[in-house]
Amino acid sequence: MVVNSLAFLWFFLVVLVVYYLLAPKKVLQNFFLLVCSYWFYAQVDLKMTGLLALLTLIFWGIGHGIRIAIEQEKEQLASRLTTLSVVIGIGALFYFKYLNFFIGSFVAAADLIGLHLSWTASHIIVPIGLSFFTFKLMSYPLDIYHGKINHERNIFNFVNFIAFFPTILSGPIDRPKPFLKQLAQSRLFNPDNLMTGFRRVLWGMFMKMCIADRLDLYISAVWNNFEHHSAVSILFASLLYPFQMYADFSGYSEMAIGVSLMLGFKVAENFKRPFFTINIAQYWSRWHMSLTSWLTDYVFMPLNIKLRDWGTNGTIAAIMLNMTFIGMWHGADWTFFLFGIYHGLWYIPLMVSGQFFKKTKIQLNSYGLPTAPFAWRMAGNYLIVTFGLMLFHSTNINEFWAVLCRIPEAWNGGLFFDMPTLVNGAICSLALIYVDFQEEYFSKKKIYLPAWTERWRWELTVTVEILAILLFGIFDNNQFIYFQF
Amino acid sequence: MERDNILAKVQEVFRDELEVEDLVLTDETTADDVEEWDSLSHVQLVVALEKAFGIKFTSREILSWDNVGDLVDCIAGKI
Amino acid sequence: MKKLLIHIAIIAALFFLFDRALGYGLGILYSQSNATDEYKISYSNETTRDPILFFGSSRCLHHFVPSIFEKELGKDCYNTADWGIKNIYYHYGLLGNILTRYTPQTIIFEIHPCDWLQTPFSGIERANSLAPYCGKSEACDEMLKLSGNYWKYQLSWTYRYTGSLPNLLTGKLGSMDRSLKGWKPMDGILDTTGIKAEEYPFPVDQERVHLLERFIKDCQSHGIQLIMVESPMYVCSQQDVFRFVHELTQKHQIPFLDHYRDSDFVGHAEYFFDFGHLNRQGAERYSKKIASELKEIID
Numbered sequence: 095m096v097v098n099s100l101a102f103l104w105f106f107l108v109v110l111v112v113y114y115l116l117a118p119k120k121v122l123q124n125f126f127l128l129v130c131s132y133w134f135y136a137q138v139d140l141k142m143t144g145l146l147a148l149l150t151l152i153f154w155g156i157g158h159g160i161r162i163a164i165e166q167e168k169e170q171l172a173s174r175l176t177t178l179s180v181v182i183g184i185g186a187l188f189y190f191k192y193l194n195f196f197i198g199s200f201v202a203a204a205d206l207i208g209l210h211l212s213w214t215a216s217h218i219i220v221p222i223g224l225s226f227f228t229f230k231l232m233s234y235p236l237d238i239y240h241g242k243i244n245h246e247r248n249i250f251n252f253v254n255f256i257a258f259f260p261t262i263l264s265g266p267i268d269r270p271k272p273f274l275k276q277l278a279q280s281r282l283f284n285p286d287n288l289m290t291g292f293r294r295v296l297w298g299m300f301m302k303m304c305i306a307d308r309l310d311l312y313i314s315a316v317w318n319n320f321e322h323h324s325a326v327s328i329l330f331a332s333l334l335y336p337f338q339m340y341a342d343f344s345g346y347s348e349m350a351i352g353v354s355l356m357l358g359f360k361v362a363e364n365f366k367r368p369f370f371t372i373n374i375a376q377y378w379s380r381w382h383m384s385l386t387s388w389l390t391d392y393v394f395m396p397l398n399i400k401l402r403d404w405g406t407n408g409t410i411a412a413i414m415l416n417m418t419f420i421g422m423w424h425g426a427d428w429t430f431f432l433f434g435i436y437h438g439l440w441y442i443p444l445m446v447s448g449q450f451f452k453k454t455k456i457q458l459n460s461y462g463l464p465t466a467p468f469a470w471r472m473a474g475n476y477l478i479v480t481f482g483l484m485l486f487h488s489t490n491i492n493e494f495w496a497v498l499c500r501i502p503e504a505w506n507g508g509l510f511f512d513m514p515t516l517v518n519g520a521i522c523s524l525a526l527i528y529v530d531f532q533e534e535y536f537s538k539k540k541i542y543l544p545a546w547t548e549r550w551r552w553e554l555t556v557t558v559e560i561l562a563i564l565l566f567g568i569f570d571n572n573q574f575i576y577f578q579f
Numbered sequence: 580m581e582r583d584n585i586l587a588k589v590q591e592v593f594r595d596e597l598e599v600e601d602l603v604l605t606d607e608t609t610a611d612d613v614e615e616w617d618s619l620s621h622v623q624l625v626v627a628l629e630k631a632f633g634i635k636f637t638s639r640e641i642l643s644w645d646n647v648g649d650l651v652d653c654i655a656g657k658i
Numbered sequence: 659m660k661k662l663l664i665h666i667a668i669i670a671a672l673f674f675l676f677d678r679a680l681g682y683g684l685g686i687l688y689s690q691s692n693a694t695d696e697y698k699i700s701y702s703n704e705t706t707r708d709p710i711l712f713f714g715s716s717r718c719l720h721h722f723v724p725s726i727f728e729k730e731l732g733k734d735c736y737n738t739a740d741w742g743i744k745n746i747y748y749h750y751g752l753l754g755n756i757l758t759r760y761t762p763q764t765i766i767f768e769i770h771p772c773d774w775l776q777t778p779f780s781g782i783e784r785a786n787s788l789a790p791y792c793g794k795s796e797a798c799d800e801m802l803k804l805s806g807n808y809w810k811y812q813l814s815w816t817y818r819y820t821g822s823l824p825n826l827l828t829g830k831l832g833s834m835d836r837s838l839k840g841w842k843p844m845d846g847i848l849d850t851t852g853i854k855a856e857e858y859p860f861p862v863d864q865e866r867v868h869l870l871e872r873f874i875k876d877c878q879s880h881g882i883q884l885i886m887v888e889s890p891m892y893v894c895s896q897q898d899v900f901r902f903v904h905e906l907t908q909k910h911q912i913p914f915l916d917h918y919r920d921s922d923f924v925g926h927a928e929y930f931f932d933f934g935h936l937n938r939q940g941a942e943r944y945s946k947k948i949a950s951e952l953k954e955i956i957d
């Protein structure tokens with residue numbers, strides 16, 4: 095059940111009404127939320143609902159054990175339990191996500207030396223949301239061990255934290271402390287939360303349905319048939335891809351964050367206009383922020399601390415490992431591995447030049463926009479990201495290589511221009527770009543509109559956004575591109 | 580070493596490493612209060628502190644600090 | 659709570675106002691646009707009054723030249739076909755809409771496997787092209803209800819034109835030449851490297867078959883002479899793809915001009931634009947051939 099579907103709309107309306115009716119009774123409200131979250135997950139992945147519950151129980155239990163061990167000053171036991179939790183978490187990820195990939199790679203390598211194996215694990219299906227909720231699960235015992243939080247005595251609160259339906263499928267990835275704190279009180283009916291949350295949901299729908307899904311028509315038409323397209327088309331589609339991904343994932347995050355807010359929860363932010371950045375470090379601090387901050391806190395920092403006596407080399411090693419994990423988190427293929435390495439490598443010049451450790455202030459000109467040198471660096475950064483995403487986009491290394499080879503081959507060829515798709519996409523993209531510029535550089539300036547609109551500002555904005563979604567959004571398979579070749 | 584002296588020395592190390600001359604630290608100061616202090620500079624600070632005080636922290640200790648006060652207490656326990 | 663309900667009521671009112679106004683304006687642009695979809699769908703549903711109509715997918719769109727048929731048969735013709743693998747879900751609704759305005763004398767139907775097989779690339783969503791005509795006829799509404807969008811189109815007039823704003827804004831600059839009465843010629847010659855026959859390994863779709871039968875019965879009950887046609891392909895499948903159509907047309911006593919394996923065209927790359935569509939020369943030659951056959955059948 096996707097957030098931008100009628101089924102979810104009905105589900106959520108019912109949930110909202112009952113949820114706020116139960117508001118004064120915190121225990122009932124939380125229990126109702128729990129039931130809704132599990133019902134939701136069961137709709138999406140019934141077979142794995144049991145696994146979700148089981149893992150949640152295990153991690154809660156381990157958290158309890160670590161707390162007791164610390165109180166009784168049994169250092170080693172606490173340490174061992176923490177390690178156990180990490181092993182279970184990584185083990186679950188490895189089994190469901192990566193086992194088939196490793197077996198496949200091993201079999202391929204064995205093949206090269208003439209050893210034919212028929213091993214396979216392709217029957218293993220990844221539980222939906224696994225990459226997200228295992229990270230939430232693992233952060234709990236780790237935070238207890240490092241004294242950041244206390245064990246959550248109320249098991250229902252912990253179950254709610256892990257299974258929270260707006261964010262269980264694709265994040266943002268929340269941390270135990272801020273979320274459990276919010277579960278400790280009722281979420282009372284708050285019209286502001288409902289209105290602000292609803293607007294974020296609409297904005298997310300606009301980004302996803304009007305920009306991401308629309309541009310995807312074009313990008314897929316070119317990329318899936320790259321053998322028949324010109325270099326210009328392939329390059330253009332590749333350049334669109336980071337922007338399309340941004341609209342897609344940020345749009346989805348906005349919907350999740352908006353739905354959460356309508357339920358009275360403030361969850362982690364995920365995107366902060368990532369293309370207004372001048373180097374790869376800045377980029378990652380604004381792209382999929384809940385993931386990068388998780389990995390920074392639980393992977394990079396511990397590594398960096400362990401390797402601190404190696405100086406800059408230690409930090410480089412920590413970054414390379416961290417970025418490799420980021421790459422592999424996204425998928426089980428060598429393309430993702432190389433994607434991670436690629437990004438890690440771009441950190442090296444930053445660290446060597448010392449830029450990594452200092453916050454570079456972007457200079458603004460008299461119009462309030464970045465000066466030319468910084469604008470160029472932003473453009474350059476976008477290109478670096480584009481190339482990395484070409485790797486990311488490819489189904490496998492062979493495809494990536496084939497696409498690269500096609501480019502010089504098809505140099506003389508016109509741009510594939512599907513007018514309706516690109517114009518629809520352009521109109522909506524311009525709206526997003528305008529809003530992002532507004533928020534990045536002109537957030538302190540007030541936009542002056544006629545007085546009568548001020549009174550009904552929210553209503554007008556909502557109406558326009560809904561109409562825009564209806565006019566520009568992708569709803570079914572009836573929109574596609576005609577490409578005759 | 581007196582606790583206040585430790586705090587003063589820590590403040591000096593922070594000022595040097597983060598290149599903020601007028602930085603003032605109290606027990607309650609956290610990374611959120613100081614712009615230049617993030618997860619990256621944190622490790623540099625740790626290395627500098629270890630050098631300045633001639634001590635070694637464990638990873639667990641480093642990750643357990645919530646504010647400057649925790650840090651100072653940790654140092655005090657080692658010297 | 660009360661404040662929130664007032665906000666929601668205002669939104670509903672604003673939405674109704676803006677949506678109807680916008681939908682109305684878009685509807686006007688829709689009839690005036692010369693973009694392929696917009697022109698073909700609007701003219702066929704709203705305007706045409708020609709006694710002879712051609713129905714079908716993009717194969718019909720590119721193959722039948724009304725001027726040639728008009729000359730041979732002495733009656734006005736219009737080619738209602740549109741691209742995008744339109745299937746029986748669309749055609750059935752279109753017929754319903756046309757019948758609210760007038761009764762054509764003859765319908766020539768270029769049938770395609772998607773009209774009776776469960777083709778994943780062409781299904782009920784094709785009926786959504788009838789969106790601007792929600793409410794025009796029972797048949798049309800029935801198709802829209804099947805596609806699950808009927809109530810959405812009733813709720814929002816703007817939604818009926820989703821995705822089509824660029825084409826609506828191009829107006830006269832669209833690619834269709836109205837003087838050609840619905841035909842869209844294609845200029846160019848097929849590149850034959852690696853061309854294989856198109857296969858249809860899909861099961862029969864009873865719902866579509868049922869709709870085809872209803873289409874036939876509706877024509878018969880309105881006294882419309884229905885003729886089925888099958889155009890040639892550059893390379894043909896070894897399977898007896900159109901046996902179903904032969905059986906269907908025999909059952910209902912309908913003429914079926916099966917040119918799928920027509921040796922005048924099969925294998926002749928110079929007549930094809932791509933593997934499944936004739937180019938301008940091919941369409942003209944083919945139309946002449948069909949026209950002379952039709953002359954024997956049509957009064």
